Amino acid sequence: MSSEGADDGFLLLIVSSPSGAGKTTLCTRLRKEFPELRFSVSHTTRKPRPTEVDGREYHFVDTQHFEHMVRDNAFAEWARVHGHLYGTSLNEIEIARGSARGILFDIDHQGARQIRAALSEAVCVFILPPSMAELERRLRGRGTEDEQATLRRLQNARGEIEHYGFFDYVIVNDDVDQAYEQLRAIVFAERCRRPRRSGLCERLLAERRGER
Numbered sequence: 001m002s003s004e005g006a007d008d009g010f011l012l013l014i015v016s017s018p019s020g021a022g023k024t025t026l027c028t029r030l031r032k033e034f035p036e037l038r039f040s041v042s043h044t045t046r047k048p049r050p051t052e053v054d055g056r057e058y059h060f061v062d063t064q065h066f067e068h069m070v071r072d073n074a075f076a077e078w079a080r081v082h083g084h085l086y087g088t089s090l091n092e093i094e095i096a097r098g099s100a101r102g103i104l105f106d107i108d109h110q111g112a113r114q115i116r117a118a119l120s121e122a123v124c125v126f127i128l129p130p131s132m133a134e135l136e137r138r139l140r141g142r143g144t145e146d147e148q149a150t151l152r153r154l155q156n157a158r159g160e161i162e163h164y165g166f167f168d169y170v171i172v173n174d175d176v177d178q179a180y181e182q183l184r185a186i187v188f189a190e191r192c193r194r195p196r197r198s199g200l201c202e203r204l205l206a207e208r209r210g211e212r
């Protein structure tokens with residue numbers, strides 16, 4: 001995986017959170033407002049939820065298939081999360097680089113660190129719940145996990161929050177509209193970062209020199 005740097009204008013946006021804090025909710029809004037940011041569809045060995053479609057939320061694969069991809073070096077990053085395997089294929093990033101203005105990752109802190117190690121310009125956002133009690137309410141209210149999986153996700157939440165220091169931005173998702181405003185503000189601000197504008201700056205300077 002090569003890093004072309006931030007001066008090509010391409011945005012690598014990573015959103016992570018403990019399970020149930022609301023990153024899928026916020027990313028779904030982001031995808032609607034910024035369709036030019038391609039959502040990275042991960043591979044996972046987790047079973048699909050009733051509303052999930054293969055190839056849309058995830059590429060659902062069995063462990064053998066996943067391990068084969070690991071051996072083939074097909075992943076930009078992968079990790080075991082809540083007892084299942086999840087990974088971002090190199091192919092997802094290549095497709096986005098060829099067809100979009102950026103890529104949006106919904107991955108955990110282990111994956112965020114692996115992507116950042118390879119692509120230092122990646123922007124990492126951590127979503128927090130307003131309280132642990134509210135996190136539990138949301139996870140139980142969503143009703144997608146059985147009791148054992150719910151408890152496991154809640155137990156893992158504390159360990160995940162300990163990684164907050166790695167992230168560039170932290171958003172507390174209390175009021176969802178406010179949290180979303182903060183997330184979209186990060187996209188706008190990141191697009192204005194000087195390295196992402198250097199192409200335009202150089203073009204303007206060339207124009208000034210009559211080199212158009």
Ligand SMILES: Nc1ncnc2c1ncn2[C@@H]1O[C@H](COP(=O)(O)OP(=O)(O)OP(=O)(O)O)[C@@H](O)[C@H]1O
Binds near residue numbers: 018
């Ligand atoms: N600000 C909010 N206030 C109340 N409920 C919320 C808020 N944000 C999200 N929710 C609800 O909380 C539940 C969990 O949200 P969501 O599925 O987006 O979490 P997640 O971080 O993507 O979890 P996971 O990592 O398990 O996929 C959902 O039912 C969602 O509708």
Ligand SMILES: Nc1nc2c(ncn2[C@@H]2O[C@H](COP(=O)(O)O)[C@@H](O)[C@H]2O)c(=O)[nH]1
Binds near residue numbers: 111112
């Ligand atoms: N390291 C990675 N983590 C990933 C990837 N895709 C999703 N995830 C994270 O897993 C948990 C659980 O997700 P769920 O859909 O089962 O609730 C969550 O934190 C996701 O962000 C990935 O490709 N790599």
